[in-house]
Amino acid sequence: MTTVLGIETSCDETGVALVRDGELLADVTATSMDEYARFGGIIPEIASRAHLESMVPTLSAALEKANVSLSEVDAIAVTAGPGLIGSLTVGVSAAKALSLALGKPIYGANHILGHLAVDELVDGPFPEHFVGLVVSGGHSSILDVHDITGDVHEMGGTIDDAAGEAFDKVGRILGLPYPGGVHIDRVSREEGDRTAIRFPRGLEGGKNKAKHPYDFSFSGLKTAVARYVEGLETRGEDIPVANIAAGFQEAIDDTLSEKSLNACEAVGADTLVVGGGFSANSRLRALLAERAAKRGITVRIPPIRYCTDNGAMIAALGYKLVTAGVAPSPLDMTVDTNMDLEQPVMA
Numbered sequence: 001m002t003t004v005l006g007i008e009t010s011c012d013e014t015g016v017a018l019v020r021d022g023e024l025l026a027d028v029t030a031t032s033m034d035e036y037a038r039f040g041g042i043i044p045e046i047a048s049r050a051h052l053e054s055m056v057p058t059l060s061a062a063l064e065k066a067n068v069s070l071s072e073v074d075a076i077a078v079t080a081g082p083g084l085i086g087s088l089t090v091g092v093s094a095a096k097a098l099s100l101a102l103g104k105p106i107y108g109a110n111h112i113l114g115h116l117a118v119d120e121l122v123d124g125p126f127p128e129h130f131v132g133l134v135v136s137g138g139h140s141s142i143l144d145v146h147d148i149t150g151d152v153h154e155m156g157g158t159i160d161d162a163a164g165e166a167f168d169k170v171g172r173i174l175g176l177p178y179p180g181g182v183h184i185d186r187v188s189r190e191e192g193d194r195t196a197i198r199f200p201r202g203l204e205g206g207k208n209k210a211k212h213p214y215d216f217s218f219s220g221l222k223t224a225v226a227r228y229v230e231g232l233e234t235r236g237e238d239i240p241v242a243n244i245a246a247g248f249q250e251a252i253d254d255t256l257s258e259k260s261l262n263a264c265e266a267v268g269a270d271t272l273v274v275g276g277g278f279s280a281n282s283r284l285r286a287l288l289a290e291r292a293a294k295r296g297i298t299v300r301i302p303p304i305r306y307c308t309d310n311g312a313m314i315a316a317l318g319y320k321l322v323t324a325g326v327a328p329s330p331l332d333m334t335v336d337t338n339m340d341l342e343q344p345v346m347a
């Protein structure tokens with residue numbers, strides 16, 4: 001039996017989970033998100049302090065729920081990056097203390113690859129080769145994956161704003177509550193006409209298209225939405241919030257789905273695994289399902305609770321690293337706010 005404890009504190013969620021022999025035993029999350037609505041963005045210092053307060057209670061709750069004692073834990077996996085430096089440091093410090101006290105190895109795991117690894121807990125073993133699309137508040141990346149514990153190639157990513165970041169910024173422009181992503185999704189679905197306004201897709205034509213087949217650029221789109229709203233305001237016209245949201249969402253989801261499926265065909269992979277907080281987006285899920293079916297590609301996306309940040313994703317990646325025989329991280333490892341997406345574990 002191999003039991004791995006996973007700890008995630010890269011942003012505002014304190015997540016602790018236990019995976020035993022590839023099976024999720026418990027996954028407990030505490031969040032400080034409610035504290036940021038009035039600021040319109042995460043305040044790193046508040047997030048770090050919240051992790052400090054939540055760490056021990058969240059760990060205790062996960063152990064109790066899994067009915068596992070600390071002495072039964074064989075290895076500890078913890079997010080080492082990418083993420084906020086203070087938040088990461090709280091999780092890594094806790095994991096180091098546990099590693100030292102229990103005499104068990106520690107694995108400084110990559111948060112982005114964790115967003116993909118969690119899918120195995122839900123949808124079963126990965127195929128030998130797949131393309132990963134990770135879309136979150138901080139990342140939009142396309143990865144060619146032969147082995148998530150050691151053979152990952154970054155095909156492309158955002159050259160400016162990540163998808164979730166663009167949604168949160170446009171949410172603010174449209175006067176929606178923070179974080180805007182989920183609200184844009186909801187108003188678009190319930191009241192929006194996605195064909196009413198066509199916003200530009202980034203890197204859409206000519207030289208840019210050829211040079212960046214798997215990259216994303218969403219900041220021009222965000223500016224286009226801002227200009228559109230400003231124009232209406234200057235003319236004293238009503239702002240059709242739901243139609244703007246739906247048109248904006250369509251531009252992003254069109255690009256994400258098209259480029260990730262193109263990437264699958266380019267490398268000969270017949271499976272796309274999707275993860276990250278933004279993969280909760282309902283239009284992205286619908287477009288991927290529709291377009292992948294036409295191209296004979298299988299899409300795997302975990303349920304929404306495993307798309308946003310959680311401990312299960314780190315326990316899942318940790319379990320893969322342990323069973324693959326990958327060397328653990330040294331006890332004096334540092335955190336890395338910009339951890340390379342091709343590096344599954346901190347050396």
Ligand code: KG4
Binds near residue numbers: 135136163164165
């Ligand atoms: O992966 P995640 O929980 O945290 C990061 O690692 O960044 O992703 C959070 C991001 C936020 O930008 C949030 O607005 C976005 O995911 N998000 C959504 C939806 N749910 C969460 N964006 C669009 N549609 C949604 N339904």
Ligand code: ZN
Binds near residue numbers: 111115136137277
């Ligand atoms: Zn994340």
